[in-house]
Amino acid sequence: MRLEPEPLIFEMSSPGRRAYTLPELDVPAAALPEGYTREEVNLPEVSELEFVRHYTHLSQKNYSIDTHFYPLGSCTMKYNPRVNEKAATIEGLTQVHPLQPQETVQGSLELMYNLQEALKEISGFAGVSLQPAAGAHGEFTGVLMMRAYHASRGDTKRTKMLIPDSAHGTNPATSAMSGFSVVQIPSDRRGNVDLEALRRECDDSVVGLMLTNPNTLGLFEEHVLEVCEAVHACGGLMYGDGANLNALLGVARPGDLGFDVMHFNLHKTFTTPHGGGGPGSGPVGAGPRLLPFLPGPVVVQEEGQYRLQAPEQSIGRLKAFYGNYGMFLRAYTYIRMMGPDGLRQVAEDAVLNANYLKALVTPYFSLAIDRSCMHEFVVHGDIPAAGVRALDVSKRLIDYGVHPPTNYFPLIVHDALMIEPTETESKEMLEQFAEIMRQIAEEAGRDPELLRSAPHVTPVFRLDEVRAARNPVLCYKG
Ligand SMILES: *Cc1c(COP(=O)(O)O)cnc(C)c1O
Numbered sequence: 001m002r003l004e005p006e007p008l009i010f011e012m013s014s015p016g017r018r019a020y021t022l023p024e025l026d027v028p029a030a031a032l033p034e035g036y037t038r039e040e041v042n043l044p045e046v047s048e049l050e051f052v053r054h055y056t057h058l059s060q061k062n063y064s065i066d067t068h069f070y071p072l073g074s075c076t077m078k079y080n081p082r083v084n085e086k087a088a089t090i091e092g093l094t095q096v097h098p099l100q101p102q103e104t105v106q107g108s109l110e111l112m113y114n115l116q117e118a119l120k121e122i123s124g125f126a127g128v129s130l131q132p133a134a135g136a137h138g139e140f141t142g143v144l145m146m147r148a149y150h151a152s153r154g155d156t157k158r159t160k161m162l163i164p165d166s167a168h169g170t171n172p173a174t175s176a177m178s179g180f181s182v183v184q185i186p187s188d189r190r191g192n193v194d195l196e197a198l199r200r201e202c203d204d205s206v207v208g209l210m211l212t213n214p215n216t217l218g219l220f221e222e223h224v225l226e227v228c229e230a231v232h233a234c235g236g237l238m239y240g241d242g243a244n245l246n247a248l249l250g251v252a253r254p255g256d257l258g259f260d261v262m263h264f265n266l267h268k269t270f271t272t273p274h275g276g277g278g279p280g281s282g283p284v285g286a287g288p289r290l291l292p293f294l295p296g297p298v299v300v301q302e303e304g305q306y307r308l309q310a311p312e313q314s315i316g317r318l319k320a321f322y323g324n325y326g327m328f329l330r331a332y333t334y335i336r337m338m339g340p341d342g343l344r345q346v347a348e349d350a351v352l353n354a355n356y357l358k359a360l361v362t363p364y365f366s367l368a369i370d371r372s373c374m375h376e377f378v379v380h381g382d383i384p385a386a387g388v389r390a391l392d393v394s395k396r397l398i399d400y401g402v403h404p405p406t407n408y409f410p411l412i413v414h415d416a417l418m419i420e421p422t423e424t425e426s427k428e429m430l431e432q433f434a435e436i437m438r439q440i441a442e443e444a445g446r447d448p449e450l451l452r453s454a455p456h457v458t459p460v461f462r463l464d465e466v467r468a469a470r471n472p473v474l475c476y477k478g
Contacts, residue, residue, distance in 0.1 A: 009054040013044035019051035061459060063403055065274075069429055071357075073376045073406035073418025074168065074216060076246055076268035083337060084271060084330035093329060098321035102307060109306035112322065113299040115332045116283075119264060122335075122343065123242070124255025125285030127311070129294040130323045135243045136170040137318065138263025138282030139210070143178045144315045145261055145286065145293040146208050146237045152293075152313060155235070162201055162209040162231070164193050166217055166410045171210040171241060180207055187412060191217040191369040193227050202230050208237035213254070214247050214374035216410040216418070218354065228258030237261070237290070245269040246422070247351050247374035250344025260287045270331035281327035297322070349423035350375045353430060357421050360434030364441040365393075368413040378410065381417035386444040388451050390415035393440055395462060398455040400436045 046054070064070075070077035088094070096105050116128040132138040143161070150158050161175035164185045172182045183201055188194040193211070209231045213221040221227065228238050240254045240262030246269050248254070254262050266281040267274040274280070286294050295318045296310025308322070338346065351374055358367070358377045365379040381390025394404030394417065406418035421430055443450050453462060 009044045009046060009050065012046050012050050012054075015045055017045045017047050017050070019046055019048040068401055068403060069421075069425065069433055070403040071405050071419045071421050071433065072403055073218070073378070073420040074244060074409070075274065075406065076244060076265070076375070076420060076422060077274060077403075078246075078268075078271060078422035079424040080271050080273050080330075081334060081337065084333045087333040088326050088329045090329075094326075106306055108325070109299050109308070111332055112325075112328055113301055113306050115328050115335070116299060118332065118335045119283055119285060122245075122249065122253070123262060123264070123285045124253030124257075125262065126255070126288050127291045127294055127298065128283055128285045129296070129298045129311075130281070130283045130328060131295045131317070131319045132263065132282040132284060133319050133324055134280035135241075135263055135265045135268075135282045136174065137280075138265075138284045139170055139174040139239070139241065140177060141282075141284050141295055141315070141318055142239050142261040142263060142286075142290075143174050143180070143207075143210075145284070145290050145295075146239065147178055147180075148293045148313065148315050149237065149290055150207065158205055158207045158236070160201070160205045161207050162198065162236070164209075164211065164215065165412050166191070166215050167210060167212060168216060168241060168243070168409075171212075171239075175207075175210070185209075187215075187217075189369075190222065190371060191215065191219045192221055192223045195223055195226055195230070198227060199230055202234040202236070204235055206231065206234050206236035208239055208260070210239040210241060211259075212241040212244070213257070214244065214376075217369055217378050217413070218373040218376035218418070218420075219369065219371055220247075220374055224257050232258070242285075243268055244375060247347050249347040250340060251347050255285065255287055261285065261290045266327050266331040271334045272327040272330040279324045279327065281324045281331070283323075295319075346423050347375075353421045353423055353425060354419075356427070357419065357430045357434060360431065361419070361437050364438050365417065368416065375422075376418060376420035378413050378416050378418045380413065380415050381405075381407070382415035383441060383444040383448075386448040386451075388444045388448050390417050392448075392451040392454065393417065393437075393444075396440050396443070396451045396454040397436065399457050400440075402433060402436060 065077050065079060093108055096108055112130055119128045132141045159180055160183050161180040162183050162185050163171050164187060166187050175182050186194045186197050211227060213224055215221055231238055237260040238258055240259035242254060242262040243265040245264060261284060263282045263284045266272045292312040293315055294311045296314040297308035300307050300309050354373050354375050354377055358373055365381060368378040381393045382388060390407055394407050397404050408416055409418060410416060
């Protein structure tokens with residue numbers, strides 16, 4: 001017999017049960033201040049065991065990289081090594097206070113300095129600031145730096161940010177937040193920036209161009225040098241969306257390709273936890289022209305002493321204190337554990353895994369653009385003959401214990417499924433996923449309703465996603 005479903009904690013409540021034992025009072029008892037306790041909230045009364053089961057059951061509903069395959073394109077859901085967590089709990093580093101005098105936290109500053117240096121080396125930029133708290137925050141930082149650069153030269157007529165139509169939504173959002181208008185540049189048939197269309201937009205009103213390379217189709221931008229040249233020639237600057245650096249580590253450096261500023265996502269490429277697992281971190285790197293505008297403080301070193309300092313024409317502070325320090329510890333640990341050769345191996349394996357999986361999956365789902373891919377690839381996830389859409393395939397994957405790929409992005413591909421296996425998955429896992437995709441394609445022919453009504457094994461079934469977002473039900477109703 002199976003006991004199910006497990007009762008909700010509110011239904012287990014029985015008056016007088018307690019999930020805590022308090023130590024005996026060793027101070028005089030005092031009444032609680034008026035107005036701080038309320039009877040009417042009606043909290044459940046349960047035993048300690050019931051309480052533990054409630055939260056354990058909730059935790060088992062979590063889906064995570066620690067439990068399952070997670071091929072969520074553009075998000076780089078790779079394994080977060082446990083050694084990072086060990087480093088992040090070293091007491092000398094966790095027990096310091098951000099307002100401590102700098103002489104007393106030299107070790108912490110040295111670690112930030114070393115991480116800045118490592119990211120410079122990896123990316124080919126002249127300087128790095130660790131302040132921003134996420135990728136989108138790093139983009140905002142970089143665009144503000146571009147704005148400050150033009151303003152510092154009295155060049156105030158620049159109002160136009162060029163953004164390819166394959167870009168992540170944060171690119172246009174960031175530009176708009178910085179007060180610029182967005183001009184969309186189409187992609188050509190090979191998924192590159194359409195150079196003709198770009199050249200038509202290049203004039204003295206251009207702030208710059210935000211380019212993702214590899215782009216969100218998982219393809220290396222074959223025109224990257226020409227794009228940089230065209231934008232620079234009209235006085236614009238090149239922003240690199242470096243959220244997905246996994247295919248470039250140790251192989252190519254954005255700073256060398258001609259970018260002026262770029263953000264990194266420590267919570268993607270550099271294995272710090274992602275999503276609910278922890279805060280993000282989105283450092284920015286800058287080339288010579290934008291170096292003086294980096295947000296401060298950054299860590300500098302003089303005669304073996306480490307010091308916090310704002311760059312000359314800094315756009316200022318973007319984050320309280322020094323950034324999400326715990327993520328610096330984890331990313332630095334990862335970089336040092338891998339070493340230069342290891343990082344290059346990461347890129348090679350990420351690209352190999354993606355191309356292997358692409359070969360296994362494309363007999364059933366066709367490629368958006370037929371080229372060899374970098375760290376990820378995009379297929380059409382629909383099966384028109386069966387009346388099945390990419391969303392149905394994704395929901396059915398949940399029944400097989402796989403997190404769906406990124407759906408309906410990039411926007412230029414109809415029914416896009418963006419698949420990123422990462423380098424940390426085994427050959428067997430990739431083959432298993434491809435086999436599941438084959439089975440789902442077969443099911444679609446046999447019983448399309450099975451897909452259209454999926455998922456079938458989850459605590460809640462198919463949601464009306466629009467209603468769920470507009471009218472979320474956030475509280476338990478007995
Ligand atoms: C993830 C991602 C971002 C945004 O990063 P966040 O840390 O989620 O703000 C920007 N661009 C691309 C291409 C991304 O994949």
